[in-house]
Amino acid sequence: MDIIISNSAGKPIYEQISSQIKEMIMNGTLKEGDALPSMRYLAQQLRISIITTKRAYEDLERDGFIQSFTGKGSFVSVRDQEFVREEGLRQIESNLMLVIEKAKQCGVELEEIQELLKMLYEGE
Numbered sequence: 001m002d003i004i005i006s007n008s009a010g011k012p013i014y015e016q017i018s019s020q021i022k023e024m025i026m027n028g029t030l031k032e033g034d035a036l037p038s039m040r041y042l043a044q045q046l047r048i049s050i051i052t053t054k055r056a057y058e059d060l061e062r063d064g065f066i067q068s069f070t071g072k073g074s075f076v077s078v079r080d081q082e083f084v085r086e087e088g089l090r091q092i093e094s095n096l097m098l099v100i101e102k103a104k105q106c107g108v109e110l111e112e113i114q115e116l117l118k119m120l121y122e123g124e
Contacts, residue, residue, distance in 0.1 A: 001030075001037060005046055013048055017056035018063075025065050025076055026087060036066060036074040 003020050005013055024030040036042075039057055043050040057074055060066045064083060068074040103113050 001042075003042075003046060005048065013046075014052050014055040014059065017042075017046075017053065018059045021056070021060055022063070022065055022087070025079070026084065026091075030076050032076055032078050034076045036076070038073060 001021075001024070003017055005016055009016055011019075021030070021036070030036075036057070037045070039050055039053040043053045046053070057066065057068060061068055061074070064077055066074045067077050099113070
């Protein structure tokens with residue numbers, strides 16, 4: 001599992017881990033039932049504290065991305081299509097907020113953004 005940690009990312013390491021694993025689940029790199037590395041193994045590979053990997057896995061489990069079983073490990077949860085859609089929408093909203101902020105800074109009007117979005121969405 002390729003996880004890249006950056007000390008200059010401005011995000012805690014456990015969030016970097018959980019967001020990268022979420023992305024792997026969302027894009028199908030990790031599939032339902034796939035085993036995740038043990039917390040200890042991942043901590044060793046990334047050269048970080050096991051407490052950090054534990055926090056990342058706890059967040060993933062809380063958000064419904066993985067299930068953990070004592071003595072067996074952590075596995076990608078069965079994906080509910082509605083859940084996947086909601087997570088995708090959440091990510092889209094987050095990205096659109098960045099676009100809106102930038103548009104306001106540059107004085108771009110809503111109509112221009114809508115037109116641009118439509119063109120990009122339709123592949124023109």
